[in-house]
Amino acid sequence: MSLQRNQDMSHQPLYLQIKEALKKQILDGDYAPFERMPSESQLMKSFDVSRITVRQSLRDLHAEGLIFTSQGKGTFASKPKAMQDVQHLEGLSEAMTPKGYETSARLLSIREVKPSKDVQENLNINGKEGAIEVVRVRYLNREPISVDTSYFPIAVGQKLFARDLSGDIFPLLENELRVPLGRADVSLEARSADSDTAKLLDINVGSPIMWVQRLTHDSSGKPVDYEYLAFRGDAYKYRFQIERDPSRNSGFNEVIK
Amino acid sequence: MSLQRNQDMSHQPLYLQIKEALKKQILDGDYAPFERMPSESQLMKSFDVSRITVRQSLRDLHAEGLIFTSQGKGTFASKPKAMQDVQHLEGLSEAMTPKGYETSARLLSIREVKPSKDVQENLNINGKEGAIEVVRVRYLNREPISVDTSYFPIAVGQKLFARDLSGDIFPLLENELRVPLGRADVSLEARSADSDTAKLLDINVGSPIMWVQRLTHDSSGKPVDYEYLAFRGDAYKYRFQIERDPSRNSGFNEVIK
DNA sequence: TATTATTACATGTTATATCAAGTTAGTTTC
DNA sequence: GAAACTAACTTGATATAACATGTAATAATA
Secondary structure: OOOOOOOOOOOOOHHHHHHHHHHHHHHOOOOOOOOEOOOHHHHHHHHOOOHHHHHHHHHHHHHOOOEEEEOOOEEEEOOOOOOOOOHHHHHHHHHHOOOOOOEEEEEEEEEEEOOOHHHHHHHOOOOOOOEEEEEEEEEEOOEEEEEEEEEEEHHHHHHHOOOOOOOOHHHHHHHHOOOOEEEEEEEEEEEEOOHHHHHHHOOOOOOEEEEEEEEEEEOOOOEEEEEEEEEEHHHOOEEEEEEOOOOOOOOOHHHHO | OOOOOOOOOOOOOHHHHHHHHHHHHHHOOOOOOOOEOOOHHHHHHHHOOOHHHHHHHHHHHHHOOOEEEEOOOEEEEOOOOEEEEOOEOOOHHHHHHHHOOOEEEEEEEEEEEOOOHHHHHHHOOOOOOOEEEEEEEEEEOOEEEEEEEEEEEHHHHHHHOOOOOOOOHHHHHHHHOOOOEEEEEEEEEEEEOOHHHHHHHOOOOOOEEEEEEEEEEEOOOOEEEEEEEEEEHHHEEEEEEEOOOOOOOOOHHHHHO
16 A cells, blocks of 8 residues: 655645545445454555554544454444435425525635635645635525535636626536536534625624535535535524434444454 | 542542543533643643543543644634434433533523414314423533423323423433333424523524424324423534435435436 | 463553754844 | 744644554353
8 A cells, every 4th residue: 555655745745645445434334344454554554554543543433433442352334324315305495495596696806815724624634735716696586595615626717707696606517617526514503693694685784694514515525615605593493303313322342253 | 720649549540530621611611612631741741641541531521622732823612513313212411421521500490381283283182181281491511502491281291290391301201201202203393492492492583493393102103292392502512323225215315306 | 162372453641852943132234 | 114034933744653442253161
């Protein structure tokens, strides 16, 4: 296994490279659920790194739930997480498209920018690469309801310059640019509108807005779109259903033995 | 600072002892949010351990969201945000406890009331029946983060009078009152704090709050708890993942983006 | 044969030591 | 005075080393 070592720029830490390599193997099914993985000393040899570096990789994988360890026994691939149902999606789309209303978008700007720390971390790019920023205002029945600020990696984002961005970007990505979309991480919080946002949304400064951060990945798990969505508080409601988790178990050590 | 070292049995690893000591300091408010904490070398001296041990403690605290670091600058106490997962139905303290936060609740009132239209419809009771109203302020790390107003049908609610309501109500319902919980309907929106809420949450009137309505059913589908949760906007974040449904090309992609 | 040591190997914990890289404040230089 | 340099911090990454502790298979023993 060859790692990109510290000779020039543009390299990731060894432990991250190892983590990604192992992660890929697990996700590719090279290790079946509950199958034992190579021991730390084996990994040290095959990657030619110290134990600390190996353990740092394993710790990250553990934190992501991809592996678990058992002292004296070894390290094992986890059972892959069950897919979430799609009920959330239904709730969100329902909130977004009340029947009989039309949505549209107005493009404010599209340009290459030096990405902020937050954008860098989420898109997994370094500060030297640029990112493509797209700012739009979205309307529901002629009324502004959100300001969307999206960041794309250069490779993907450059293709957007020549496209019509007055509609939806996701179908454009999927159908025209052939970027298969996968998981998205979303967070919601209530904030106050700053003056720019307030002006665009036609509300008073300080009015409540729903602040949404969403990181969308392609089907291989690579980030393709990180965005901030500022929704007018009085025009946005997020509905969904959740199930009580009946299994309150702890730890998988029992499973092995 | 004296640590229990490896002389006999019944001791915890040094890094865990250090982690707990620092955690206590943070939760006790010895370090204000965003305040710089002692550097790694200072911690090495004061605890008389190696840097690796200190860093292991800090890594755990970081994973729990209690601190954040900035290379070259230092390590800082976080302003903790309550985060809940949408996948499962759980109360706040259930969600937060495994992440290293301390939660508590203060009971403001519990009484029988004539239910509002909204409560009647959601609990599926008529205006002649009463309902039990429980109002509480919930705290995270000693700071108020939400005002919870819950309504229960008489049958369930009466049993709550004799109970300790300073913790989470869900486990109480399930374990002590033997009410098996099932699905819940939830909605989130951003609102402004009214004067009562603002006073209880120690924020200014008009500050953004996350307004949550939640209707919880038992496992047979009968409503058992309808509640309004007013979260401080700066202390609450709702986070979840969604999967793209490959079988359907419409869905959330088109709607949102 | 059944039990007990032994041994080999697994992860867990901790120490010491470098070098890299980001930040800050002071000092020098132009 | 402003810009550049430097020194002294900070956290980040990585190597080598040792011992503790848990597990499993094998060998020795009762």
